[in-house]
Amino acid sequence: MGETHMKRRTFLKLAGGTALAGSLARPALAQQVTVKWWYHFDNPQNTPAELVAKFEKENPGIKVQAEAIPWGGGNDYSTRMFASIVAGNAPDCAQVKLNNQARLMEMDALAPLDDYLKGWAGRSDIADNIWTLNRASNGKQYYLPLHYVVLYLYYRTDMMAKAPATTEEFLAAAKAATKGDVYGFGMRGGGGGQDNWGAFVLGGGANFSKGGMVSEKALAANRWYVGLAREHKVVPPSAPADGFRQIVDGFKAGRSAMIIHHIGSSAEMVAALGDKVSAAPVPATPGAKGWTQFGDESNAVFASSKNKDAAFKWISFLSTGENNAALAKLSGQLPIANSAAASWKGHEKRFVDASVASLPIAGVLPDSPKTADFATTVWPQNMQRALLGQISPDDMMKAIETHFNG
Amino acid sequence: MTPTRTAGGNAREAVTPYLFLLPALLVTLAVVLVPVAQTMWMSLHDYVLFRPKNVPFIGLGNFARLLKDEVFWISLANSAWWIGLVVSLQFALGLVTALLLNQSFWWRGLARGLIIIPWALPSVIIGLTWTWMYDFNVGVLNDVLLRFGIVEKPVAWLAQPGTAFYSIVLALIWQGFPFFAVTILAGLQTIPDELLEAAEIDGATRFQRLRSVILPSIAGVIGTALLLRTIWVANSLDVILVMTGGGPGFATHTLPLYAFLKAYSGMEFGYGSALALVLTLLLLAVVFVYVRRQSRELGR
Amino acid sequence: MIDRRSRLQKFVEVEIPVLLIALFAIGPYVWMMLTSIKTDADIAAFPVRYLPTQVTFEHYRMLLERTTFSGNLLNSFIVALGACTLGLGVSIPAAYGFSRFRFPGRRVLMTQFLVINMFPIVLIIIPLFVLMRQMGLLDTVLGIVLGHSTFAIPFSIWMLTSYMNAIPGELDEAARIDGASRLQTLRLVILPVVLPGIVTTGIYIFVTSWNEYLFAMMLSGQNVRTVTVALQLFIGEFTVQWGLLTAGGTLIAIPVTILFLLVQKRLVGGLTAGAVKS
Numbered sequence: 001m002g003e004t005h006m007k008r009r010t011f012l013k014l015a016g017g018t019a020l021a022g023s024l025a026r027p028a029l030a031q032q033v034t035v036k037w038w039y040h041f042d043n044p045q046n047t048p049a050e051l052v053a054k055f056e057k058e059n060p061g062i063k064v065q066a067e068a069i070p071w072g073g074g075n076d077y078s079t080r081m082f083a084s085i086v087a088g089n090a091p092d093c094a095q096v097k098l099n100n101q102a103r104l105m106e107m108d109a110l111a112p113l114d115d116y117l118k119g120w121a122g123r124s125d126i127a128d129n130i131w132t133l134n135r136a137s138n139g140k141q142y143y144l145p146l147h148y149v150v151l152y153l154y155y156r157t158d159m160m161a162k163a164p165a166t167t168e169e170f171l172a173a174a175k176a177a178t179k180g181d182v183y184g185f186g187m188r189g190g191g192g193g194q195d196n197w198g199a200f201v202l203g204g205g206a207n208f209s210k211g212g213m214v215s216e217k218a219l220a221a222n223r224w225y226v227g228l229a230r231e232h233k234v235v236p237p238s239a240p241a242d243g244f245r246q247i248v249d250g251f252k253a254g255r256s257a258m259i260i261h262h263i264g265s266s267a268e269m270v271a272a273l274g275d276k277v278s279a280a281p282v283p284a285t286p287g288a289k290g291w292t293q294f295g296d297e298s299n300a301v302f303a304s305s306k307n308k309d310a311a312f313k314w315i316s317f318l319s320t321g322e323n324n325a326a327l328a329k330l331s332g333q334l335p336i337a338n339s340a341a342a343s344w345k346g347h348e349k350r351f352v353d354a355s356v357a358s359l360p361i362a363g364v365l366p367d368s369p370k371t372a373d374f375a376t377t378v379w380p381q382n383m384q385r386a387l388l389g390q391i392s393p394d395d396m397m398k399a400i401e402t403h404f405n406g
Numbered sequence: 407m408t409p410t411r412t413a414g415g416n417a418r419e420a421v422t423p424y425l426f427l428l429p430a431l432l433v434t435l436a437v438v439l440v441p442v443a444q445t446m447w448m449s450l451h452d453y454v455l456f457r458p459k460n461v462p463f464i465g466l467g468n469f470a471r472l473l474k475d476e477v478f479w480i481s482l483a484n485s486a487w488w489i490g491l492v493v494s495l496q497f498a499l500g501l502v503t504a505l506l507l508n509q510s511f512w513w514r515g516l517a518r519g520l521i522i523i524p525w526a527l528p529s530v531i532i533g534l535t536w537t538w539m540y541d542f543n544v545g546v547l548n549d550v551l552l553r554f555g556i557v558e559k560p561v562a563w564l565a566q567p568g569t570a571f572y573s574i575v576l577a578l579i580w581q582g583f584p585f586f587a588v589t590i591l592a593g594l595q596t597i598p599d600e601l602l603e604a605a606e607i608d609g610a611t612r613f614q615r616l617r618s619v620i621l622p623s624i625a626g627v628i629g630t631a632l633l634l635r636t637i638w639v640a641n642s643l644d645v646i647l648v649m650t651g652g653g654p655g656f657a658t659h660t661l662p663l664y665a666f667l668k669a670y671s672g673m674e675f676g677y678g679s680a681l682a683l684v685l686t687l688l689l690l691a692v693v694f695v696y697v698r699r700q701s702r703e704l705g706r
Numbered sequence: 707m708i709d710r711r712s713r714l715q716k717f718v719e720v721e722i723p724v725l726l727i728a729l730f731a732i733g734p735y736v737w738m739m740l741t742s743i744k745t746d747a748d749i750a751a752f753p754v755r756y757l758p759t760q761v762t763f764e765h766y767r768m769l770l771e772r773t774t775f776s777g778n779l780l781n782s783f784i785v786a787l788g789a790c791t792l793g794l795g796v797s798i799p800a801a802y803g804f805s806r807f808r809f810p811g812r813r814v815l816m817t818q819f820l821v822i823n824m825f826p827i828v829l830i831i832i833p834l835f836v837l838m839r840q841m842g843l844l845d846t847v848l849g850i851v852l853g854h855s856t857f858a859i860p861f862s863i864w865m866l867t868s869y870m871n872a873i874p875g876e877l878d879e880a881a882r883i884d885g886a887s888r889l890q891t892l893r894l895v896i897l898p899v900v901l902p903g904i905v906t907t908g909i910y911i912f913v914t915s916w917n918e919y920l921f922a923m924m925l926s927g928q929n930v931r932t933v934t935v936a937l938q939l940f941i942g943e944f945t946v947q948w949g950l951l952t953a954g955g956t957l958i959a960i961p962v963t964i965l966f967l968l969v970q971k972r973l974v975g976g977l978t979a980g981a982v983k984s
Contacts, residue, residue: 042944240566
């Protein structure tokens with residue numbers, strides 16, 4: 001008996017200080033912990049089961065419980081998330097969007113990740129500007145980027161020689177393409193359409209700081225944008241109600257020559273139109289910086305989690321190299337890790353190129369508790385009324401200004 | 407009216423109705439009372455969900471704000487028009503269907519099964535399917551109308567304020583008329599055949615029989631069904647939410663939808679609760695009139 | 707009742723209108739069904755392709771093999787059945803109480819049940835979520851059954867009360883004179899006569915629960931996910947899985963329709979009349 005005891009001790013000694021120190025630093029891992037993670041994929045046939053298995057194999061002692069939550073236009077997912085935070089049974093970590101970050105922070109619901117990130121090897125594999133976009137207003141990092149999309153311009157190569165580079169060329173191309181049942185631009189005027197509007201109006205000089213929506217430049221850009229529908233009529237009459245489904249369907253059906261969307265719809269576009277569709281960054285307004293929506297997807301660890309270390313392990317695993325690529329294949333978006341992006345084959349090259357070329361002007365809506373409401377109600381209501389001529393384009397901008405700075 | 411009587415049997419008789427009610431009361435109150443009480447509390451506060459530490463009491467502030475809120479009045483007017491239109495048309499179609507399905511013909515069983523289908527589908531599916539059928543480019547409705555030459559250009563059904571509202575009303579009629587059909591059909595079974603035969607012997611035409619025998623016999627069931635449906639339609643928002651989200655502009659905003667958007671998109675639960683309470687009070691007024699009328703009838 | 711109309715007259719006056727109404731009722735459903743058996747290329751085709759160029763059951767196969775749909779169907783069935791049992795179990799006595807007794811507070815209590823339904827349930831969902839968590843009922847069948855029966859019970863009580871009111875009071879008085887207790891009267895005399903009403907109410911609760919999404923979405927998790935929640939998973943952020951969605955929508959209506967076909971025979975005339983006679 002004494003001998004075996006002796007042997008074990010010797011073994012421990014031989015195993016060396018590093019292993020021991022490692023296990024001391026992570027005492028929680030001595031027993032089994034379960035990490036609850038919420039996600040949403042567009043295709044319910046895809047499950048993260050393989051990634052979970054791989055992670056659990058690499059990290060004995062941690063179990064991952066992945067739960068798909070219905071997206072429901074964003075409403076259901078966030079309602080469920082906020083309700084569970086209020087009720088005190090939030091998961092350990094979850095997929096999150098930037099437009100909820102400010103609200104989650106006000107509730108003290110998020111755990112800052114800065115300390116974890118310092119020691120994480122994958123950090124430098126994600127571009128600096130993406131870290132900047134995801135940084136919270138207090139300078140801390142709560143969101144760990146997971147994958148992304150960028151909005152760009154889809155155009156019909158058989159209807160125009162090249163993609164319009166400026167707003168002037170855009171209008172000319174839209175006018176030329178509008179005939180009969182075909183419209184030049186499939187504008188998204190329904191919910192979520194601020195990503196179309198932003199390309200021209202935020203890109204044309206409007207911004208969210210005080211007075212930023214009612215400056216001369218901003219008003220002019222918005223008048224021009226509403227004018228596409230009311231004055232030039234290069235936009236289908238269904239625009240006020242159209243969401244992403246309708247603009248993509250219309251484009252696939254050949255009823256519009258250009259739309260603004262992202263790589264998520266490229267596969268079905270190619271299936272319907274083959275080589276007749278290509279993509280380019282959104283047209284630039286002369287004399288302005290330009291802007292396009294960065295479609296973010298990140299993971300965050302909740303402050304209420306009792307297994308923050310393990311939760312971070314899991315979400316950082318998902319943002320690392322090949323895991324990140326595997327997850328992006330399931331979600332249909334682009335991987336965030338550079339090493340994964342380099343060999344990315346999940347989408348056709350011309351759409352990846354257009355996405356990457358759009359990154360320099362890619363931005364996000366302001367990190368404010370008012371942003372989510374702006375996107376889901378304030379913008380669509382006022383845009384639709386302006387498109388229908390119920391209010392003037394300037395009134396629309398005043399309403400947005402009041403919402404943020406009123 | 408006095409439950410305490412001398413005889414023990416009478417006292418027991420007096421509590422009997424309450425015993426019959428007890429299980430239902432317990433189940434509903436346990437689940438609903440606390441949340442509704444909480445909502446009332448919220449309506450008196452400036453309660454914003456993401457600001458749990460700062461919830462000032464503002465008394466009737468939310469209600470005062472609501473009176474000055476243009477969208478509230480638009481939504482209220484839309485709601486009134488919406489309830490009137492949807493309920494009356496659902497009822498009319500449901501009544502006709504029930505009367506027809508009460509006749510005997512060889513495929514009656516099948517017909518009864520088929521008409522229940524719209525009611526057997528979840529609202530989300532209904533909303534998406536109808537949105538898809540109404541689609542400007544790929545919708546089947548525009549396609550059919552174009553093929554038959556009824557319209558020359560496709561119609562943007564859900565994008566124009568003039569058509570969006572009625573397009574949703576049609577979808578709702580489709581969804582809800584089976585409820586009336588089934589309820590009234592069940593009510594028709596309680597009419598004794600003797601009554602109808604007597605009327606027929608008296609030489610009443612079929613229309614006269616409908617008016618003076620059938621309708622009065624099922625008036626109670628019809629009244630209740632109308633009342634319940636009014637409440638249901640007044641509170642339902644899921645189909646609108648899926649189809650237009652209240653747009654274009656405020657064209658399809660109804661009161662519960664507005665309360666929902668305020669609560670979940672704006673996270674202003676205080677204001678959303680106040681909107682919901684106003685809706686409840688308005689409905690209560692309608693119900694009160696109905697209950698008074700009905701209990702007078704029953705008290706005969 | 708003796709029908710003296712000729713066959714032709716009946717065809718024109720009854721069968722043709724019924725046919726039109728049935729076509730209206732099933733039109734969108736048929737469209738959904740057709741879509742579900744088309745290939746993805748056919749679904750996306752423009753202009754609209756009415757009939758599939760090639761019939762495929764691929765979407766159904768994927769739905770049942772690659773997703774949790776069949777398990778969700780079962781969950782929904784259990785929940786709807788549970789809501790039905792609980793709902794009818796407490797509503798029948800309550801309706802009997804309202805219909806056959808006059809007691810202080812009757813009107814207030816009846817109105818009270820309606821008030822529950824007058825409140826838009828979406829607004830109580832977060833307090834309810836917190837409550838269910840405190841009771842430990844999140845992600846359990848009982849939790850969802852409770853949620854569903856809560857808003858089905860008031861409707862059921864009112865419907866059943868109105869059906870019971872239609873039954874002559876002499877019926878139970880006769881039974882009482884014969885020495886039956888209240889419960890016996892309810893069970894032996896009222897229930898058989900009001901059966902069409904009970905069937906209708908049962909269908910009502912079943913359908914309401916079967917179709918309910920919001921409560922099911924909030925109160926269920928991985929364990930008791932219902933079919934409406936599963937269907938919602940096909941509507942993603944960037945894409946809608948039309949094939950899966952329409953296949954799911956087609957399947958979801960079938961159990962309710964079959965159920966109704968089975969019980970509709972109970973909705974035949976003469977029940978009350980016969981009872982009064984005997």
